[in-house]
Amino acid sequence: MTRRTHAHPDLTRPENGAPFFSTWRVGTPERQAAAVEAIARTWERRPWGSADVLTYHVYAGHDGTTLMHYSQWRSEQGYEAYFKTLRQERNDEIDTAVPGIERVRLDRYRLYRSRARAAGDTRVPGLIVTVRIDFEADAAERRKEWVDTVLASLGGPVGDPGLISAHFHLSTDGGHVLNYAEWESDSAYDAVIDAPETPEWERVRTYPGVKGFTGSRYRHSLGLVP
Structure with missing residues (x-):
C-alpha cells in the first residue's frame, strides 16, 4: 500500500x-x-x-x-x-x-552533482529553493562546467551556514540545469541573497552560455x- x-x-x-x-x-x-x-x-x-x-x-x-x-x-x-x-x-x-x-x-532530469548534507547534520529544511538556469541552444555541454564552478564557489564543506544541501540536475533535453537546495529557513536564504556579490558568484552569474535564472520557493x- x-x-x-x-x-x-x-x-x-x-x-x-x-x-x-x-x-x-x-x-x-x-x-x-x-x-x-x-x-x-x-x-x-x-x-x-x-x-x-x-x-x-x-x-x-x-x-x-x-x-x-x-x-x-x-x-x-x-x-x-x-x-x-x-x-x-x-x-x-x-x-x-x-x-x-x-x-x-x-x-x-539526471542528477549530476550534489553538495551533500554534512555528516551529522540532522536539520529539517525549513525552505526548499529551486533555481532553473537556462542555457543557450548551443551551450548544452557547458552545463557541467557551470555546475562545477558553482560548487567550487560554495567554499568547500562549510559554505553558507544556512545551506543544508544543493543538488544539480541536468535536463534530458539539454536546455537547462535545475538546482534543488535545502535551506534552514527563509531568513538564512534571504541573508545570502542580500549579501554583496563576490567575484566568484559574478562569474557564476555571467558564465558563457547562461541565458537566465528563475528561482522559486517552496515548503x-x-x-x-x-
Whole structure:
C-alpha cells in the first residue's frame, strides 16, 4: 500500500535513475491545500502500483498558486509504463476533488552533482529553493562546467551556514540545469541573497552560455512512499 511520510526525500539515492519535476497551477492557497489533500487521499487508498517509482513528494509554492511535484523513478521506462496504466485514473480523481488544475509542465532530469548534507547534520529544511538556469541552444555541454564552478564557489564543506544541501540536475533535453537546495529557513536564504556579490558568484552569474535564472520557493507539503 501507500503511506504518507513527513521525511524529505534523499535526492542522492542511488536507485534514482530518473528524477522528474513537474508544476501544477492551482490558483489560491486554499486550493493548494485542497489539492495536496486530494493527492494524498487518491494515493493512500490505492496500492503503490509500481515498483519503478521510489518516492513522490509535493511542495507548496510560496506564491500561493503553484505546486511542485518531485518523483524518483528507477528508469524512464518505468514512468512510461505507469503513465499508460495508472496515471490518468489518479489524476481524474484529483481533478474531481479540485477542478480546474492546470498541469503546466513536466521535466525529466539526471542528477549530476550534489553538495551533500554534512555528516551529522540532522536539520529539517525549513525552505526548499529551486533555481532553473537556462542555457543557450548551443551551450548544452557547458552545463557541467557551470555546475562545477558553482560548487567550487560554495567554499568547500562549510559554505553558507544556512545551506543544508544543493543538488544539480541536468535536463534530458539539454536546455537547462535545475538546482534543488535545502535551506534552514527563509531568513538564512534571504541573508545570502542580500549579501554583496563576490567575484566568484559574478562569474557564476555571467558564465558563457547562461541565458537566465528563475528561482522559486517552496515548503514540503506531502511525501508518499510504498
